[in-house]
Amino acid sequence: MLNRRNLLKLTAAGGAAALFPWERVAAAGSPATGPAALAETADAAPFAQAMPVPRVLRPVRSTRSADFYRMRMKEADAEIVKGLTSRVRTYGGTFPGPTIRARSGREVVIRQTNGLTVPTAVHLHGGHVRSEHDGLPMDTIEPGDSRTYRYPNTQRASSLWYHDHAHHLEAENVFLGLHGTYLLSDREERRLPLPSGRYDIPLAIRDARVEADGTLRYTRPSDCPNMLVNGKERPYFEVAARKYRLRLYNACANRYLRLRFADGAEFTQIGSDGGLLAEPVGHTEVTLLGGERLDVVVDFARYRVGTSVVLENTGALPGERPEVMRFDVVRGTADRSRVPDRLAELPPVPRGTVERDFTLQTFPAMTINGRTYDPERADVVTRVGSSEVWTIRNVDTPVAPPDFHVWHSFHTHLVMFRVLERNGGPAGPTDAGLKDTVTLGPGESVKIAMTWGEYSGQYVFHCHQLGHSSGGQMGRIDVLP
Ligand code: C2O
Numbered sequence: 001m002l003n004r005r006n007l008l009k010l011t012a013a014g015g016a017a018a019l020f021p022w023e024r025v026a027a028a029g030s031p032a033t034g035p036a037a038l039a040e041t042a043d044a045a046p047f048a049q050a051m052p053v054p055r056v057l058r059p060v061r062s063t064r065s066a067d068f069y070r071m072r073m074k075e076a077d078a079e080i081v082k083g084l085t086s087r088v089r090t091y092g093g094t095f096p097g098p099t100i101r102a103r104s105g106r107e108v109v110i111r112q113t114n115g116l117t118v119p120t121a122v123h124l125h126g127g128h129v130r131s132e133h134d135g136l137p138m139d140t141i142e143p144g145d146s147r148t149y150r151y152p153n154t155q156r157a158s159s160l161w162y163h164d165h166a167h168h169l170e171a172e173n174v175f176l177g178l179h180g181t182y183l184l185s186d187r188e189e190r191r192l193p194l195p196s197g198r199y200d201i202p203l204a205i206r207d208a209r210v211e212a213d214g215t216l217r218y219t220r221p222s223d224c225p226n227m228l229v230n231g232k233e234r235p236y237f238e239v240a241a242r243k244y245r246l247r248l249y250n251a252c253a254n255r256y257l258r259l260r261f262a263d264g265a266e267f268t269q270i271g272s273d274g275g276l277l278a279e280p281v282g283h284t285e286v287t288l289l290g291g292e293r294l295d296v297v298v299d300f301a302r303y304r305v306g307t308s309v310v311l312e313n314t315g316a317l318p319g320e321r322p323e324v325m326r327f328d329v330v331r332g333t334a335d336r337s338r339v340p341d342r343l344a345e346l347p348p349v350p351r352g353t354v355e356r357d358f359t360l361q362t363f364p365a366m367t368i369n370g371r372t373y374d375p376e377r378a379d380v381v382t383r384v385g386s387s388e389v390w391t392i393r394n395v396d397t398p399v400a401p402p403d404f405h406v407w408h409s410f411h412t413h414l415v416m417f418r419v420l421e422r423n424g425g426p427a428g429p430t431d432a433g434l435k436d437t438v439t440l441g442p443g444e445s446v447k448i449a450m451t452w453g454e455y456s457g458q459y460v461f462h463c464h465q466l467g468h469s470s471g472g473q474m475g476r477i478d479v480l481p
């Protein structure tokens with residue numbers, strides 16, 4: 001059932017005031033003094049807490065072909081900064097939510113109950129699912145209600161995630177904790193000698209603002225100096241001197257990350273949003289915008305036991321700490337894992353016959369092709385099997401930091417795409433493989449190719465800077481049979 005309540009809120013708010021939820025907060029301040037003053041942020045010493053690996057959710061029941069889960073969305077307390085208690089929104093009581101480990105060919109069925117006071121919609125980001133199970137922005141679960149989502153897992157192994165998508169609320173809901181990882185594996189992937197088991201770890205990285213009394217406050221990214229990995233502020237993580245597979249997620253609501261090891265060490269990218277690359281790619285620094293994933297292998301055998309290496313964000317603003325987390329190499333161990341030269345056979349690049357153009361803009365409103373999202377309007381009508389080339393332009397021009405609001409992260413539901421070109425030249429260093437989200441810096445353009453299917457129905461595409469999508473930088477796509 002479509003829910004119009006959120007839409008009405010947008011129409012009522014109107015214009016630029018609807019851009020970012022925090023601007024409504026700011027509007028409550030005095031027009032003379034500008035935004036209402038924020039409370040002091042917590043004094044957070046880095047590396048004060050160990051990084052947790054989110055627990056893997058156990059099915060309540062399994063059959064030959066499906067695993068059944070139950071999750072309840074509810075408020076809970078989390079210790080994000082050591083010694084402080086923060087009220088957060090959770091899937092199942094943990095911040096972030098539990099990890100779902102799924103296997104290609106086995107269906108996952110999740111009964112979600114909304115025990116919060118706000119509407120929610122659960123979207124499996126990167127999942128190829130039927131429209132009614134996609135967690136579309138207007139297709140919400142009201143407080144107190146439940147709903148069952150079915151994920152067929154007919155796609156290849158990939159690092160997916162689930163998160164809130166209720167229109168206008170998604171940015172704040174995700175920021176307050178409504179996100180979790182969903183790791184889909186398949187036989188091809190399991191056959192490779194990659195680090196696995198406890199050496200295969202998701203890192204959900206995101207900014208935050210934790211105030212001195214513990215309040216986790218959703219506000220503009222330039223007022224969010226805290227950096228969390230798996231829910232803890234700049235944690236440390238004890239590793240063995242061997243290879244680890246790290247699934248990097250940019251789970252920030254509104255900012256990009258530029259990640260590197262403080263010593264400049266190289267790491268190996270093996271996968272992207274949509275699973276393994278054809279072959280590994282070496283990097284010393286990577287830029288990820290909201291929604292993007294990068295699957296990397298890091299060899300900690302290069303460090304002596306007893307030493308540490310810091311992962312840092314060179315995209316931190318002046319005055320923010322660059323550290324994201326610290327890896328402490330605490331023991332030696334045997335390591336039979338390795339990264340093969342050939343990782344996977346990718347499906348052929350779609351040869352597009354239909355071309356479409358999209359421009360994304362921050363000012364004067366959050367728009368795609370000059371329009372904000374209207375759930376009653378189809379922006380693209382296509383068909384199952386249609387191969388298309390989309391040119392996406394970020395027409396915002398560069399500005400001085402904090403410049404997060406002029407970056408866009410283009411995401412489509414239902415399909416994975418390939419990046420053909422960036423700024424008229426070859427695809428960029430992290431554009432390889434199957435993608436569902438692509439970063440556009442100010443003034444940049446990309447050409448992407450995809451084939452629509454395998455389902456028909458209503459879906460959306462949008463900017464994954466969630467403050468932008470919640471402000472209407474989103475379009476509806478109808479896929480006809
Ligand atoms: Cu990660 Cu439409 O979302």
Ligand code: CU
Pocket residue numbers: 360407408409463464465468469473
């Ligand atoms: Cu955007």
